[in-house]
Amino acid sequence: MERVTISMSDEFAVELAEFLKGYCYENRSEAVRDLARLGLEQSRIDHSMSGQCVATLTYVFNHHTRELSRRLIDTHHAHHDLQVATMHVHLDHDNCLEVAVLRGEASVVREFSKAVIAERGVKYGQVSFVPVSIEAESHTHAGRDHAHVAPHQHSHPKD
Known part of the structure; x- marks a missing residue:
């Protein structure tokens, strides 16, 4: 040893x-x-996951950092196709916590997350991946047939 x-x-x-x-x-x-x-x-x-994923991107930033809020918003809007939901929490007078739920190709999610975390004024950042298969499907919900509705995406966790 x-x-x-x-x-x-x-x-x-x-x-x-x-x-x-x-x-x-x-x-x-x-x-x-x-x-x-x-x-x-x-x-x-x-770093090696490929294919479809859902992920959470968690980061803390100082909202007083010049233009940071605008840069973060612009970055999120430029990747709107990855966005599922975002939660914004005011930690104190200076710092905010955001948790973004993302869905898409793992390599694209990874690069987006790196760009957010690398922004000047972001103090902490972490991304966590869950491998999934994403399928568009028509099916019933609670006995109601949605076959007449356009297929919608479902993310199924991989075993």
Whole structure:
């Protein structure tokens, strides 16, 4: 087994110790290995997923940053085809949290998310992907036949 040495701040060491205790790890090596595996798996999913997806893009930004609100709105409008819904929350006098639910081709969603997160004034950003198959279909809802209505899209999570 290869041995790796890492340095961390005192505050981070305390946080890691609390994590170990809370999840019943016997030592730091086991906890760090599990956390690294989790991070690598998430990175693999986020960076290599292809095909259709739904995703949540969560970001925090300072709405006082010059022109940032306008740039974010312009970016969202330029990719209106990806947008399903957006929730905007005022965290304090300066900062806002937005959660955008997106649907489309994973590579396009990924690039859109990177562009939003990279904006000057965005303090935090994360995208989370769910692989799906998107199908246009006509069918019944609660016994009512919608066959006369144009087919509409449904996103089915992949197993």
